[in-house]
Amino acid sequence: MDKNRNELLAALPRAYYEKLLPALVPVELVFGDILYEPGRPMRDVYFPLNCLVSLLTLVEGHLALEVGMVGREGMVGVPLTLEIAISPVRALVQGTGSAMRMKAAPFLKELRQSHALQRELHRYTYALMAQITQTAACNRFHVVEARLARWLLMTHDRMQTNQFRLTQEFLSHMLGVRRVGVTKAARTLQQNKLISYSRGNITILDRKGLEAACCSCYEIVKDMHDGA
Numbered sequence: 001m002d003k004n005r006n007e008l009l010a011a012l013p014r015a016y017y018e019k020l021l022p023a024l025v026p027v028e029l030v031f032g033d034i035l036y037e038p039g040r041p042m043r044d045v046y047f048p049l050n051c052l053v054s055l056l057t058l059v060e061g062h063l064a065l066e067v068g069m070v071g072r073e074g075m076v077g078v079p080l081t082l083e084i085a086i087s088p089v090r091a092l093v094q095g096t097g098s099a100m101r102m103k104a105a106p107f108l109k110e111l112r113q114s115h116a117l118q119r120e121l122h123r124y125t126y127a128l129m130a131q132i133t134q135t136a137a138c139n140r141f142h143v144v145e146a147r148l149a150r151w152l153l154m155t156h157d158r159m160q161t162n163q164f165r166l167t168q169e170f171l172s173h174m175l176g177v178r179r180v181g182v183t184k185a186a187r188t189l190q191q192n193k194l195i196s197y198s199r200g201n202i203t204i205l206d207r208k209g210l211e212a213a214c215c216s217c218y219e220i221v222k223d224m225h226d227g228a
Contacts, residue, residue, distance in 0.1 A: 006047040006100060007073045011120050020110065024100040029053070029093045031165055035076060036087035044101050045077030051097025052158050054174065055132075056090040064090065065139070066174040068132045071095075071158020073225060074124045080104055081111060081121045094170070095159045130224040138217040139176050144185040147175050149214035152195065152204060154221070162204040189213065 009017055009024075029035075029051045036042050038058055046053070053076045055068040067089065070076050076091050076099075085104060111117055138147055151174060155164060171182045186197045194210050196203040204210065211218070 004049050004098065005072065006049055006075075008075055008120050008124055009047055009100070012116050016114065016116055020102075023102050023106045023110075025102070027099055027101045029097060029099050031093055031096045033093040035091040035093065037090055038087055040087055041085050042077050042080055042087050043104050045075055045080055045104065045107050047075050047100040047102070048072050048158070049098040049100065050159060051093060051099055052095030052155060054092045054094045056092055056173065057088075058090060064092075064173045065176045067135055068128060069094075069154060069158065070128070071155075072160075073158065074128060075121065077104075077107075078121075078125055078128060080107060081125060083108065094166075094174075095155065095164065097159065127225040131221045134217050134221050134224075138215060142215040142217065144175060144177055144181050145188050146213065146215040148182070148185045148189065149194070149210045150218040151175065152202065153207070153210055153214055153218050156204055156207065157222070164202045165200055166202050167200040 009020070012020070024047070027046075029046070029048075035044075035046060035053065048071050050072060053070045054066045055070065056064040057067050058064055070091075077087075079085070079087065111121070138150065142150075148171070152164075156162070168179045168182050168186075171186075172179045175182065175185075186195070186202075189195045189210070190197050192209065192213070194204070194206045194213060196205055
C-alpha cells in the first residue's frame, strides 16, 4: 500500500481521478495549523496523504475536546458534502504532512455531477459519524490509559509512523482530561514498555501491547471504517 496516497481519492475510478487532478493542489500541513474555526466559512477541502487533522469542539470559546480525527482515509470538510459551508468544529493539524487541497466551489460542482464521488463521500461520512459517536462514548466511560492507547493506535493507522510530536497540554485537549491525568496515563504505558514519552515526543514501542491495553472502541471504529 502506498503510504503517500489518500484512500478516498484512490477509491475513485482512475479516469475520474485524473479528471480531478488539475483542481487538487499539493500542500504541506504543519503541526498547529488551524484549517477551520467554528462558525467560519470553509473555503477549501483537504484530502490528507500522510498528515493528521483533529476535529475539536469548543466549550465556552476556549476549552477544546477532540471529537474526531481525519487522516489518509478521508477528507477534511465533510459538511460541504451536505452543501453546508460553515464549519461546526475547529480543524487543527496535529501531525505534519502532505495533503491535496481543493477549493470549495469546484468541489461542490464535481460533487453535484459525479455519482462516484458522492458514493465514496457518503461511505466516508458514515464512517466519520461512527467514529465521532464512539469517541463520545469512550470519553465518558473508559479510563484514560485505555483512551490514550486507542488514540495512539488511531494516530498510528493514519500517519503510519511510530513517532508523534505531542505535548501534555495538547493530549489533555484530545482526551478531555487534566494534564495530570495525561501524565499518569502516559507513565503507565511507558512503564509497561508500550511507548516512550519525553519532551512532547511519543514513540510507539509495542503496537500489539497497545492493542491489548486499549478499549474495545478502537476495533469498533476500525471495523466500521473498513466496512463502509
